[in-house]
Amino acid sequence: MKQFGGPAAFLNRSDINTDEIIPAKYLTEITKKALAPHLLEDLRLEGQEFDPHSQVMQEAQVVITRSNFGCGSSREHAVWALEVNDINVVIGESFARIFRQNMFNCGILAVELSAADLDKLFGLKGKVMVKVDLEGEKVIATSDDTTVECGFSLNAFDKKLIGAGGWLAFADSNY
Amino acid sequence: MGQTITEKIFAAHLRDTPTPGNMVLDIDVIMCHEITTPIAIMDLMEKGMDRVCDPKRIKAVIDHVTPAKDSKTATQAKIMRDWARRHNIEDFFDIGRNGVCHALFPEKGFIRPGNTVIMGDSHTCTHGAFGAFAAGVGTTDLEVGILKGVCAFRAPKSLKVEVTGTLPKGVGAKDIILNVIKQLTVNGGTDMVIEFCGPVIDAMNMASRMTLCNMAVEAGATSGVCQPDQVTAEYLWPFIKDEYASIEAATEDFSKWRSDADAVYERTLNIDVATLIPQVTYGYKPDCVKDVTEMEGTKVDQVYIGSCTNGRIEDLREAAAVVKGKTIAETVRGILVPATPKIYSMALEEGLIKIFMDSGFCIMNPTCGACLGMSSGVLAEGEVCASTTNRNFNGRMGKGGMVHLMSPASAAAAALTGTITDPRPFLN
Numbered sequence: 121m122k123q124f125g126g127p128a129a130f131l132n133r134s135d136i137n138t139d140e141i142i143p144a145k146y147l148t149e150i151t152k153k154a155l156a157p158h159l160l161e162d163l164r165l166e167g168q169e170f171d172p173h174s175q176v177m178q179e180a181q182v183v184i185t186r187s188n189f190g191c192g193s194s195r196e197h198a199v200w201a202l203e204v205n206d207i208n209v210v211i212g213e214s215f216a217r218i219f220r221q222n223m224f225n226c227g228i229l230a231v232e233l234s235a236a237d238l239d240k241l242f243g244l245k246g247k248v249m250v251k252v253d254l255e256g257e258k259v260i261a262t263s264d265d266t267t268v269e270c271g272f273s274l275n276a277f278d279k280k281l282i283g284a285g286g287w288l289a290f291a292d293s294n295y
Numbered sequence: 296m297g298q299t300i301t302e303k304i305f306a307a308h309l310r311d312t313p314t315p316g317n318m319v320l321d322i323d324v325i326m327c328h329e330i331t332t333p334i335a336i337m338d339l340m341e342k343g344m345d346r347v348c349d350p351k352r353i354k355a356v357i358d359h360v361t362p363a364k365d366s367k368t369a370t371q372a373k374i375m376r377d378w379a380r381r382h383n384i385e386d387f388f389d390i391g392r393n394g395v396c397h398a399l400f401p402e403k404g405f406i407r408p409g410n411t412v413i414m415g416d417s418h419t420c421t422h423g424a425f426g427a428f429a430a431g432v433g434t435t436d437l438e439v440g441i442l443k444g445v446c447a448f449r450a451p452k453s454l455k456v457e458v459t460g461t462l463p464k465g466v467g468a469k470d471i472i473l474n475v476i477k478q479l480t481v482n483g484g485t486d487m488v489i490e491f492c493g494p495v496i497d498a499m500n501m502a503s504r505m506t507l508c509n510m511a512v513e514a515g516a517t518s519g520v521c522q523p524d525q526v527t528a529e530y531l532w533p534f535i536k537d538e539y540a541s542i543e544a545a546t547e548d549f550s551k552w553r554s555d556a557d558a559v560y561e562r563t564l565n566i567d568v569a570t571l572i573p574q575v576t577y578g579y580k581p582d583c584v585k586d587v588t589e590m591e592g593t594k595v596d597q598v599y600i601g602s603c604t605n606g607r608i609e610d611l612r613e614a615a616a617v618v619k620g621k622t623i624a625e626t627v628r629g630i631l632v633p634a635t636p637k638i639y640s641m642a643l644e645e646g647l648i649k650i651f652m653d654s655g656f657c658i659m660n661p662t663c664g665a666c667l668g669m670s671s672g673v674l675a676e677g678e679v680c681a682s683t684t685n686r687n688f689n690g691r692m693g694k695g696g697m698v699h700l701m702s703p704a705s706a707a708a709a710a711l712t713g714t715i716t717d718p719r720p721f722l723n
């Protein structure tokens with residue numbers, strides 16, 4: 121099975137919507153790759169500037185955020201914009217339904233952690249590396265001097281989609 | 296134990312239970328537009344799977360940017376058009392016959408009580424107004440829908456919103472739903488279907504029910520739904536008159552989809568509308584909602600009346616009643632977008648278009664346009680729009696622009712004064 125994890129970037133805000141993840145003006149693209157430079161370009165985080173082209177974002181393979189991530193439009197472009205930037209996991213307290221489904225449909229992970237566990241991740245200093253243990257349903261985050269382990273539970277069907285490599289592959293062999 | 300309408304629809308469409316609590320449903324209506332479908336078509340073509348499960352179940356429209364504004368949108372439209380022809384999709388709506396999907400498809404009688412409906416569009420929940428289960432999905436779900444006619448959902452949970460009291464003059468469905476979203480917050484409905492019921496809903500026409508259900512997703516809900524009744528049957532009558540002996544017989548048949556009295560809900564929200572006053576959003580989330588009176592005086596540069604939320608003939612009548620015989624403020628750009636050609640032509644016949652034009656409004660052809668900031672009225676940095684649409688996200692109507700969501704009457708009143716204004720005094 122595919123490995124999930126990598127260097128993490130933090131988006132410390134709730135309710136980040138799909139217009140912020142990829143603005144509507146890029147919905148005219150008909151290839152996923154074309155979305156790559158525009159990920160999160162209109163995002164504003166409370167009290168701090170956000171630079172979508174920072175080194176942390178360039179390196180990130182994991183995004184850690186708060187609650188209701190991916191609300192708003194159904195555009196799967198939001199998931200693709202993450203995907204073509206090599207992000208394979210988003211960790212948050214909760215997700216909007218369509219966004220969460222789109223993630224698993226594409227065979228990539230949306231992991232829900234408790235607010236308390238997320239606080240622990242947000243408390244980590246310096247560069248953070250994340251590993252997701254799918255079988256053990258654990259997120260292991262390491263920074264310079266600390267390791268944090270948090271348990272999560274994955275919906276059984278979503279797990280099947282990850283195993284199948286997405287919904288199209290699953291549906292094609294089952295229906 | 297009783298069942299909710301959504302549980303009944305799920306049970307009747309169940310194809311598979313791949314894991315406990317996850318249900319794969321047969322889908323009756325698969326709707327497509329040119330923003331999210333072309334990429335699905337391209338992907339299916341690349342994979343050698345360019346097929347459709349059943350051309351009759353597919354309804355397609357070019358509505359978001361139409362006529363095309365540039366080469367890229369022209370290409371999207373072309374991909375859709377070629378695909379629709381290739382697969383003999385008869386219900387395909389192009390220039391001259393096209394309009395905003397969630398206004399056009401109901402008007403064509405495509406949605407029936409008890410149906411399952413998906414579309415690559417979050418406001419697909421609108422069609423729940425007909426007593427259907429209608430959910431917005433992403434492109435992969437849409438691809439599988441097109442190919443296999445199925446879609447997977449978690450077992451449905453329902454949240455009941457019971458609306459009572461007498462609606463005051465100048466207050467309508469948009470004000471109710473904004474108030475509901477304010478109370479539920481933007482994720483209060485996540486993974487649930489919001490069931491609207493109570494005497495106020497029973498007395499509502501289909502246009503108002505669609506406005507309510509349209510914004511269920513703004514509270515995070517999977518969908519919104521209203522119980523099918525005589526109002527539903529009357530609306531659908533031209534399309535079902537060969538199937539039923541009478542409207543009463545249709546109503547009786549539809550009643551099999553109504554929630555049982557002992558159905559179980561995750562939560563119930565009671566709203567008494569007797570004291571509700573027009574609602575307006577502030578900020579960048581649809582749950583940031585205040586009474587219009589708290590927002591009065593906020594300057595607006597543009598007024599936009601249209602969209603799948605409030606671009607129907609009833610909405611145009613409501614706004615026209617406010618602007619009739621008056622001129623909009625010089626500082627305001629008024630834009631009216633009837634949601635479908637039928638609505639446009641009704642508005643012409645009823646003299647509404649003349650009222651709007653005389654007052655200084657610009658009339659656009661049916662399209663999504665500025666609602667999602669793609670064409671026909673995009674805002675400049677720092678500009679403010681009073682809008683009858685459904686999303687006030689930062690940048691939604693153009694980078695750096697601010698959108699205040701409100702009813703057609705409130706938007707019309709804002710056009711007259713150039714500021715957010717209580718519409719009620721204009722209605723006497």
Ligand code: SF4
Nearest residue numbers: 418602603663666667
């Ligand atoms: S009118 Fe706006 S919200 Fe409705 S379908 Fe079009 S873009 Fe989406």
